[in-house]
Amino acid sequence: MPGDFVDLHSFLVKVMDHAVMAVTPCTIGMVPHEALREITETHPHLTRLLAVNIVVDAAIHRQWLVSMGRRSALEHTAHLLCELLLRLRAVGLTTDDSFQLPLTQAELGDTLGLSTVHVNRVIQELRKEELITWHGDTVVIKDWPRLQGIAEFDPTFLSLKAEPR
C-alpha cells in the first residue's frame, strides 16, 4: 500500500520468516536500521508511532484470519475490497468509491487463497448483485453499504483515525 512502512519487523527480529514483494513497479525508500535505532533511543513518541504501525498490521492480520477461517469466498473478497477502499482513501488514492487494482484474477486468488476459477465466479456474483464494477484496473464500489454488510466489515481494526498522543 503506497506510503506504508513495510516490514518494520526486520528491525526487531533479525531472522526473517518471510519475504516482501511488490505487486507492481514502485518506488521504495530504505530506512537503515541504525536510523531506527537512533529514533528509539531519542524519540519515544515517534517510537510509539512505529509500534502503532506494527500493531495495526497485526490487527489486519487478525481480520484476514477471520476471513480465511469463517468467511465464504464472496464475503472474504468483499472484505478485501472494503479494506482496499478505505486504506487507499486514507492515502488519497481513491476517487469517490473507486480505485485502481492492478491485479489479475489469478493474483487476487493467490492473495485470497482461492482458485482462479472461483475468484472469477465470485467477481461475477459481485457484479451481478450490482455491488461492484471492475474493468481493467479500475474497481468501482457501487453499493458500499451492502458490500460492507456482506463482508461484515467493521473499519475499527484499521485504526485510521489519529490516535491521541
Added chain:
Amino acid sequence: MPGDFVDLHSFLVKVMDHAVMAVTPCTIGMVPHEALREITETHPHLTRLLAVNIVVDAAIHRQWLVSMGRRSALEHTAHLLCELLLRLRAVGLTTDDSFQLPLTQAELGDTLGLSTVHVNRVIQELRKEELITWHGDTVVIKDWPRLQGIAEFDPTFLSLKAEPR
C-alpha cells in the same frame, strides 16, 4: 500462553477491535499504561523488547493465516500442536515431548475454525498414524519429525532464540 505479555495492543491503539479471554482459570498481572509509557520514555532497549513481542505475535498470526488458507485440517492441527509444544517448552511447561492441553475437541475446533466432528476425525487420524497420543488433558507428541513434516512446521517464526541487543 503462561508468561506471555498479552495484548500490548491496547496500550498503542485505544479503540480495540477484539477481546481477550483465558481458556482456563489463570493468574494475570495488570500493567498500567502509565507504566508502559514510562518505559517507552526512559528505557529504549526494553521498549524494543516489547515491540519484539508484538512482532512475534504478528509472525504467529501470519503462520495461522497460512494454516487457515493453505493447510488441510490435518496439517493445520499438526501445526498447532507443533507450535504449542515449542512455546510451552520455552516456558518450561513440557516434559519431554508432552504437555497439558486443557481443551475439549469442540474448543479445539473453535480455535482451528473446524467443526467438532471433523476435529475428532483429524485427531483419530493423528492417533492412528502414531503421531500423537491424547488422553484427558495430556498430549504426547510421539513422532515429532513426522508431525513437523506433515505440518510443514518451521520454528523460525517463533523467534525463540534470544535476539541480539
Added chain:
DNA sequence: CGATGGATTGAGGTAGGTCAAATGGCGTGG
C-alpha cells in the same frame, strides 16, 4: 443409578477445487 458432557460414528450436503476447453481483447509483425 441417572444425568451430563465429551467423544465417536454414520449419512448426506455444499463450497470451493481441479482439469480442460472456449472465448475475447489487445499488441505486434507483416
Added chain:
DNA sequence: CCACGCCATTTGACCTACCTCAATCCATCG
C-alpha cells in the same frame, strides 16, 4: 489493416474436504 499469438477471463463437468444433523457410546460424578 489483418492475422496471429498471448493472456486473462469465462464456462462446464466432475471431485473432495469439510460441514451439518442426528444418533450413539462412554466416563464421570453427585
